[in-house]
Amino acid sequence: MSDLATLGRRIRHFRTAAGLTLEELGREVDVAQSQLSLIENGKREPRLTLLGAIASRLGVTVADLLDESAPSPRAALEIELERAQSAAAYRELGLPEVRATRSMTDEVLRALVGLHRELDRRARLAIATPEEARRANTRQRLRMQQVDNYLPDIEDLAEADVAAAGHGGGALTHRTVSVMAERLGLSIVHVADLPHSARCVLDLENGRIYIPPASIPGGHGLRSLALQAMAHLRLGHGEPADYEDFLRQRQDASYYAAACLMPQGAAVAFLERAKRERDIAIEDFRDAFGVTHEAAALRFTNLATARLDIPVHFVRVAGDGAVVRAYENDGLPLPVDATHATEGQIVCRHWSARRAFARSTRTTEYFQYTDTPAGTFFEATQTGTAESDEFSITLGVPYAQSRWFRGRESGHREVSRCPDLTCCRRPDADVAARWEGRAWASARVHAHIFSPLPQGTYPGVDDRELYDFLESHASAPEE
Template identity: 45%
Template sequence: MTSTQAPKTETSPSVDNLSIGRRIRFFRKEAGLTLSELGERVGRAASQISTIENGKRETSVTLLASIAQALGTEVADLLDPTPVDGRQALELEAERNQASPMYSSLGLPQVRIKSLPQDALEAIVGLQRQLSEVLTRRAATPEEARRANRELRETMREKNNYFADLEKQAAELLSLAGYESGTVSQRETATIAEKLGFSLHYVSDLPSSTRSISDTANRRIYLPNADAAFDPRTHLLTSLAPHVLGHEAPKDFREFLQQRVDANYLAAAVLLPESAAVPVLTEAKRKRELSVEYLRDMFGVGYETAAHRFTNLATEHLGLPVHFMKVHASGTIHKAYSNDGLPFPTDPLGAIEGQFACKRFTSRTVFRVADRFSPYYQYTDTPQGSYWCTARVLPGGDYAISVGVPFAHVKWFEGRESSIRSQSRCPDPSCCRTAPEELAAKWEDNSLPSAKMHASLLAAVPPGAVPGVDDTEVFEFLERHSG
C-alpha cells in the first residue's frame, strides 16, 4: 500500500461527522460553489457550512437532504463512508488520529490538515502510524501478557479445551495424505506439506530464535537438521499451521498467543487424530485403563503432546473434568488449564502463568522422585477437594507435565491404586510459601539472596513482527537460501 492509498480494512469505515463533512466539501468543490453560495442555497451561514465540513457539527436529516439537493447529488452519496480519493483518505486518518485520546495525552499541537501539502500530509500520517505502533507495543507489558493468558484460558475452559473447527481442519489435512488409521507417519506429514505446495529443507544455520522459517515467496519450509535425527513431525506441522489457518503477523500479544495455541492444537490434532484417538480413549475408559503414556506410545508422540491432546478430548468425548500443568523445576507455572476446580495460584489480574505452584502438588513432588522412567501418581487433598494426578519430568529435567482429575473420576485411570498422598492448603501462605517461624527468626534479618531474573520480565513482547524473533537474522537466512 502506498502512502496515498486509502488503508484497506475488512469492513467499511464507520460513518461519522468528519466523513460526511469531507464528502460535502468534495461535492461542493465539484459543483464550483463557495461556502457562502452553498449556505445561501440551504439557508445557512457560511460559517455553519464550514463547521459542518470540518466535522465539528452534526447535521440533521433535513439539512443533509437540502445540501444534497443543492449539490446535485444524493443523501446516500454524502453518507457513503468510503474516501473519494487517496488525499481524502489521508486527511480523514490524520484528523481522526488528532482527535484520539492517545494523541491528546501527548500534549501535541493540532495541525490544520486540509491546508497541508501532499508530502507533509503523508509524512504526518506516517509518523502517526509509527507512533501508534510504538505505543501499542509499549502497552504489551507483562501485565498485558498475563491478562491475555487469563482471557485465553477462560475461552478454553468455556469450550472444554475442544475446538471443533480445528478438529475439522486437522481431518482435512489428514485426508490430503490419505491417512486411514493408526500412527501418523513422517511420510504422511511430509505429504501434507507437499499437497499444500511446500518443499521441505533441513538446514544447519537456522537462526537460534526460530524453530522453523517459511519462505512464502518460494513455498519453502526450513527446519533444523536436528529434527532429521529425531521426530520432525511436530515442527513441520506447527510451521504449516499458520498457512492453513490464514495467520498474519500478530498485531499484539493476545493475537500472538492465540495463534500459537491454535497452531499447537492443530499439530496435535493431526498427530493424534480425533477419529483414531477417541475410540482408543473410549475403550481404555471402559477397561478403566486410561493413561497418558498409552496415548503417547500408541501414536508415537511426546508426553507433553499426548497430555495436551488428552485434555482436548477428555471432557468433550469422555465426560471427564481435567486439569493440566507444565511447571518449571523452580516451581514456576509455565502453562495451566483446568475445568475441574483445582485451586491454582493467581495474581491480582487472575493470571496463573508465572505463579509458583504449590510444593505439595504432583507437578512439584515429581521432581524429587529418582525414577524418571516410570509414571508417577499422587493424590492431593486441597481446600476444594481431593485430586489424583499423574506426572512426568520431561527430557532435560527442566519441566514436568501433570494431568489430573477430581477423586470421583480416578476410577477410570491406571495408577488409581497409588498410596502416595499429599495435602495442600494453598493459597493459604502457611502451606508452603511462609518459612517456619524458627527459621524465619534466625535468618530473616541475616540473609541477602540474589535472584535469577528471566529476560521476559523486562520485555514481555520484544520488538519485531513475531515476539522474540530477530527479524534481521530471519531475513539474512532467507537471503542466503533464496538462490
C-alpha cells in the same frame, strides 16, 4: 465486498481508463453521479446488478472489479493512508484527516504513509506492559476454560487435512506432513541458520517452511513446527494486531498441529477404548501417536471433557516449583497472582507436580491423591530434564474420575492446605527464630523477572534478523 475502498478505486481506475466522467458513467448505468462518487470513495456498497452494469460499460468483468489488489501503486498508497487515518489510534490524536487529492504528489503521499507505518511500528513496540501481557495470557487461558479447551472448527479442519494427505492411521509420518505442505504449495526446507529468536519461518513468497536440521527424521518436534507454520496459512492469520491477538494465533496454531498429529477420530477411539478398560494412561496415548509426553497430556485436555466427559487439569512445573503452563476446568485451586495469572507462581510442595521430583527412579509416571480445599484430585506426573533444568508434567482429575485411569490403586496421598501459608511456605517459628540474623543466602533470580516484554512484529522475534534471513534464502535453490 468487505474491502470497499479497493473496489471503489478499481471502478475509478477502469472508468478513467475508459475516458468517462462520473456524470457520463452514472447516466449510462442509470445511477446518480453523487451515488457513484460515494461508491468510488468506498463509502457505499453497490448492488451486484449495478456492479454488472458498470463492468459491462467499462469493458471488464465483475471479477475484475472485485479483485482484492489495488489497481495501481498510487491507489495502494491512497488506500493504506485512508485505513491508517480511520484507525482508532489515529482518531484518538484528534488530528484532521488528510485526503489524498489528485494534486497531492506521490512523494507527499509516500511520506504520509511512511509516517503512519512508523507510528504503527512504535505502537507495536509498546503495545503492552509486562503486566498487561500477563493479563492477556490469563484471558486466553480463561477463554479456553470456557470451551473446555476444545475448538471443534480446528478439529474438523485438521482431520480433513490429514485425511486429504492420505494418512491411514497411526503416528503421522514426516512424509505425510510434507504431502500436507505440498498441497498448500509449500515445501519444507531444513536450514541451520534460522534466526536465533525463531523456531521456524514461513516464506509465503517462495512457498517454503524453514525449520531446523532433521537430526531425528520425522521427530515430533519438527513435524509440529511444520504443521504450526501451515496452520497460520490454513487459519487465515495475518500480522497480529496486538499481543493478545499474537497469543490467540499461537494457541490456535499449536492446537491445529496437535490435532493433526493426534487426529480427533483416532485419538477419541483410542481413549474411549482405554476408558472402557479403566486403563487411561498418558504414556500409552503418547506412544500410540509418537509424540512427547507433554504433547499427549495437552492433547488429552482438548478431548477429555468434550468427548469423554472428564473434567481435567494440566500443569507443567519447573524444578523450583514455578508454574510454566497450566489449565484446569475441574476446580483445582491453581496459585494465581493479583492479575489471576498462574505462570511463575509456586505450586504447593505437597502436590504431585513437586513430590515427583523426590523419586530416585523417574522412568515411569508417579501417581498420587492430593487432598485440597477444593476437594481430592488424582494425578499422574512424569518428570524430565530440558536444557539442564528439571520439569514435571502433571495430568489430574477429580477423585470421582480416577476410576478410569491407570495408577488409581496408588497409596501415595498428600494433604495440601495452600494458599494457607502454614501449609508449606511459612517456616516453623522456632526454627526461624533459631536462624534469624545468623545466615545469608544469595538468591537465584530468574532472568525473565527483569526481561522486557518481547518486541517485534511477532513478539520475541528480531525483525531485522528475520528479514535478513528471508533475503539470504530467497534466491537460494532448495536442497
